[in-house]
Amino acid sequence: MAFLEVRDVYKSYYLGKEEFPVLKGISLDFNLGEFVSILGESGGGKSTLMNIIGGLDRNFKGSILVDGKKLDHTNEKDMDRYRRETIGYIYQSYNLISHLTVLDNVLISLDMTSLSGEAKKTRAKELLAEVGLTGQEKKYPNQLSGGQKQRVAIARALASNPKVIIADEPTGALDSQNTKEVLEILNRIASEGRLVITVTHSQDVADSGTRIVKLVDGKIASDEQVREPYVVDTKDPGFKSRLLPASVSYRTAWKHFKYNFGRNFLIVLGTAIGLFAVILFSGLGNGISGYINKQITDVANPKVISVSRYQKKSDNDQQGGAGMMQQASLTKVPTFDTKQINKLKDLDHVDKVEKMYTANSVTVKRDGKSASISNLTNWTALYPKSSIEAGHAPKKGEVLLDKTSVAKKLDKQDWKALIGKTVTLSYKAQSKSGQIVTVKFNAKVSGIGKNQTGASAVNGVNTETLADAMKAKNVDTNPQAMIVSVNTLDNAKTVSKQINKIKIDGKRQFTSTSIASMIDTVQTYIHLASTILAVIAAISLVVSALMIIVTMYMSVSARTKEIGVLRALGESKKDIRRLFVSESLIMGVLSAVLATALAYGVGAGANALLAKIASYSFIQITAGDVITTFVIAIVISLLAAVLPARHASKLNPIDALAAD
Numbered sequence: 001m002a003f004l005e006v007r008d009v010y011k012s013y014y015l016g017k018e019e020f021p022v023l024k025g026i027s028l029d030f031n032l033g034e035f036v037s038i039l040g041e042s043g044g045g046k047s048t049l050m051n052i053i054g055g056l057d058r059n060f061k062g063s064i065l066v067d068g069k070k071l072d073h074t075n076e077k078d079m080d081r082y083r084r085e086t087i088g089y090i091y092q093s094y095n096l097i098s099h100l101t102v103l104d105n106v107l108i109s110l111d112m113t114s115l116s117g118e119a120k121k122t123r124a125k126e127l128l129a130e131v132g133l134t135g136q137e138k139k140y141p142n143q144l145s146g147g148q149k150q151r152v153a154i155a156r157a158l159a160s161n162p163k164v165i166i167a168d169e170p171t172g173a174l175d176s177q178n179t180k181e182v183l184e185i186l187n188r189i190a191s192e193g194r195l196v197i198t199v200t201h202s203q204d205v206a207d208s209g210t211r212i213v214k215l216v217d218g219k220i221a222s223d224e225q226v227r228e229p230y231v232v233d234t235k236d237p238g239f240k241s242r243l244l245p246a247s248v249s250y251r252t253a254w255k256h257f258k259y260n261f262g263r264n265f266l267i268v269l270g271t272a273i274g275l276f277a278v279i280l281f282s283g284l285g286n287g288i289s290g291y292i293n294k295q296i297t298d299v300a301n302p303k304v305i306s307v308s309r310y311q312k313k314s315d316n317d318q319q320g321g322a323g324m325m326q327q328a329s330l331t332k333v334p335t336f337d338t339k340q341i342n343k344l345k346d347l348d349h350v351d352k353v354e355k356m357y358t359a360n361s362v363t364v365k366r367d368g369k370s371a372s373i374s375n376l377t378n379w380t381a382l383y384p385k386s387s388i389e390a391g392h393a394p395k396k397g398e399v400l401l402d403k404t405s406v407a408k409k410l411d412k413q414d415w416k417a418l419i420g421k422t423v424t425l426s427y428k429a430q431s432k433s434g435q436i437v438t439v440k441f442n443a444k445v446s447g448i449g450k451n452q453t454g455a456s457a458v459n460g461v462n463t464e465t466l467a468d469a470m471k472a473k474n475v476d477t478n479p480q481a482m483i484v485s486v487n488t489l490d491n492a493k494t495v496s497k498q499i500n501k502i503k504i505d506g507k508r509q510f511t512s513t514s515i516a517s518m519i520d521t522v523q524t525y526i527h528l529a530s531t532i533l534a535v536i537a538a539i540s541l542v543v544s545a546l547m548i549i550v551t552m553y554m555s556v557s558a559r560t561k562e563i564g565v566l567r568a569l570g571e572s573k574k575d576i577r578r579l580f581v582s583e584s585l586i587m588g589v590l591s592a593v594l595a596t597a598l599a600y601g602v603g604a605g606a607n608a609l610l611a612k613i614a615s616y617s618f619i620q621i622t623a624g625d626v627i628t629t630f631v632i633a634i635v636i637s638l639l640a641a642v643l644p645a646r647h648a649s650k651l652n653p654i655d656a657l658a659a660d
């Protein structure tokens with residue numbers, strides 16, 4: 001039984017419906033130790049036969065048996081394995097991978113063996129030494145002579161220790177000296193117990209082998225043994241073939257990326273700019289919303305809820321036009337009684353419940369100077385600590401006055417000097433009996449209030465002091481508003497909602513307003529605005545995706561021959577797909593890295609510039625923004641790679657090898 005049997009092989013090419021028969025019933029037996037030359041006229045079908053024997057062409061009639069076992073040409077994986085394990089190819093035009101070094105060109109085949117990383121390198125170097133290329137490992141193919149390239153190709157073909165070497169015109173492009181040396185190497189390969197089948201036009205080449213087969217008109221015209229085949233003494237190479245690990249595809253993709261760094265970097269930069277805009281707008285949204293949040297919480301404590309009595313709109317509406325008329329005279333706002341105050345105190349998460357009084361148009365006098373306060377309230381938790389610029393919160397008998405609107409008017413030079421001095425406050429109010437009375441009282445200035453935003457003044461008088469003054473003039477001290485402090489900010493919204501639900505005798509009692517929900521509303525709008533900006537920026541990513549698609553397609557067409565070589569070496573369709581997907585992924589991830597770095601850099605710069613306007617970081621990039629950017633980049637690069645990678649993997653290896 002021969003090692004390789006070709007049985008009744010027929011092969012035709014078709015142009016439309018027209019059949020062009022090329023091989024017309026070929027049967028040949030080959031043995032290990034043979035160096036067989038296939039001779040024949042140009043276009044006689046030699047290469048076609050080699051492609052069938054080498055497992056690249058699966059579309060023919062007849063069968064190939066290896067070691068007595070028929071190859072299953074319908075099973076793609078089996079054929080990948082056959083090429084990987086049994087066949088080594090040497091081509092007339094070398095077919096080296098241009099972006100890989102000499103060493104890497106040999107390693108690409110060794111990557112599909114069970115050898116360890118170091119052992120692979122050692123074997124690659126040994127193989128290169130055997131073909132006389134020691135010291136050339138780091139060169140790229142375009143830095144080698146034709147003879148040297150063919151030796152690299154031979155070393156690569158031998159790397160996985162295949163039993164059969166198929167050499168298609170291996171010396172066709174070489175001078176006589178290199179031809180002689182390559183033929184010697186091929187003889188040595190056969191002498192190691194391999195089967196060498198070479199296609200040639202040259203009688204000299206044919207004569208240096210052990211057997212010559214002539215093909216004429218698609219049939220065997222002669223089959224002549226020139227000399228005895230070599231004696232086979234097969235040694236165990238100590239390793240097996242295996243599928244290409246994914247990591248090798250990633251590494252090869254990275255090498256190709258580096259080889260075309262200039263072009264690839266521009267694409268990465270283009271994509272990164274789009275991603276950068278997305279992060280920056282998102283960071284700007286975070287910053288602005290944080291800034292507004294801070295501004296609001298600076299003037300008002302977000303853990304407090306202002307509560308007023310609920311006034312049912314429909315009560316008045318039901319009365320129709322007449323009701324509306326009457327309402328103008330019913331100016332009295334409903335007040336809180338003890339029962340209602342206790343209802344608020346009983347709520348969960350409530351720390352404190354304070355009465356709130358508001359006195360309108362209050363005049364403050366001292367030393368003949370006066371200032372006016374449009375709304376003076378008692379000091380409650382509504383005022384955050386940060387609103388006290390100097391001094392302390394007003395205790396009994398004390399008042400805290402606003403810096404700009406009051407303190408500076410009373411003492412232009414030294415407004416702080418007011419602290420500890422007594423001022424007289426007066427305003428007009430309605431007494432319980434309906435008369436207009438003047439509430440007047442003295443209070444010591446406990447401190448000066450400030451408002452960072454400058455929107456409203458910070459004036460507050462001690463609650464008891466104001467209430468006593470009101471009582472003295474028979475003004476109702478049942479409050480029109482209550483200030484409820486909750487224990488944590490998280491509870492503010494819940495408690496606010498609960499307050500609105502409180503009923504006494506089945507009737508709703510209160511209307512609550514919390515800063516927390518105000519902040520929420522503002523932030524919703526800011527978030528919406530920054531999302532819209534980020535989405536606009538994201539549209540530019542469509543352009544990036546198209547750029548990656550075009551590059552990948554260009555890459556596939558430029559690397560068609562490489563794809564053919566890799567398939568001939570035994571890589572599967574999946575390996576080819578992974579090669580291109582990983583290169584695209586590399587671009588995506590690098591874009592995201594660059595975009596993140598740019599965003600942090602520009603963000604820090606912008607924050608430094610804006611620090612002059614307000615000491616606040618307006619661009620705040622979160623970990624979430626960075627993660628989103630990476631996810632977008634990965635999704636884009638994967639989507640962009642789908643079609644080109646699919647196209648690459650579906651290329652017919654024979655056509656790919658024939659590409660220019």
Ligand SMILES: Nc1ncnc2c1ncn2[C@@H]1O[C@H](COP(=O)(O)OP(=O)(O)OP(=O)(O)O)[C@@H](O)[C@H]1O
Pocket residue numbers: 013014022040041042043044045046047048049
């Ligand atoms: N993909 C194809 N489609 C159609 N015809 C093809 C195809 N490939 C090869 N042929 C034809 O089949 C015939 C055999 O081609 P093949 O390449 O096997 O010949 P060859 O003996 O190797 O020639 P050469 O010595 O010139 O390399 C030629 O006539 C060629 O035109």
